[in-house]
Amino acid sequence: MAAPEHDPELFDELMRTEARRRPVGRVAIVALVFGLIVFAACMVWWRQPFREQLPAGEAHGLDVTAGQCFRSPTGTGEVDVLLTPCTERHTAEAFAVLPLAEGSMPDIGVSYQPILDRCQAAARPVPGARVQVMTPISVSGVGGKPRAVCYYHFAAEMTAPAR
Template sequence: MVGLLVLAACVVWWRQPSGEQLPAGEAHGLDITAGQCFWSPTGTGEVDVLLTPCTERHTAEAFAVLPLAEGSMPDISGSYQPILDRCQAAARPIPGARVQVMTPVSVSGIGGKPRAVCYYRFTAEMTAPAR
């Protein structure tokens, strides 16, 4: 039931406008750093996530932040697979986890941060860091 509520909450607060203050415990997905744990977003691209300590229940953990090319952003939909491939190359095998990535969806959405966040999406809730 809790997982369903969190899932519904993720859908409701899909992405707050850039620069807008988020409630405590939430973060813009592209602001996450390696080692942070959170509830996995329901979609891809720019999303807001609910942060949680890695010792409490969570469904995702960031493991890498990849810089993207400076200047004009390429078509992210066409670049998604190569970015995901970079994440998979940086990952280590973890049973019960798959590699996913959050990417900016537009130049205006990156807020000066052309980067992608690689994370493990766990098939079951975790209560310890994967690292």
């Protein structure tokens, strides 16, 4: 008795045996490594502070540097400001950028007064101006470089630097 030329059961058994002997395919390994790289990149991106692109002339308040003039924000915290040349109408001028301690940021209500005290100590008397400060709400919101921006808030619009 001769064996049939095409035995489907024998073919299926041979294929299962071959699949068990064959190591994981290169394509599967490459796909797994690529997936892990994409996942890691997404996690790094997700943990970065979100800084939206602002229109020309605007800046994140905590990115203002000493000597820059701007329209004063309406409050404290992380705010965006409209930068202006100090020779044009402005209501505020940054005079110092203070580094803050690394680590977790305490409640802003607790830390605001000591930061404001440091700004007042760094300020010089300017008629018609009061010292104010822009502070981070959290360390994660400033890219791991916690700082505060001290500025003069003028009672009337200015068209010259306070310096």
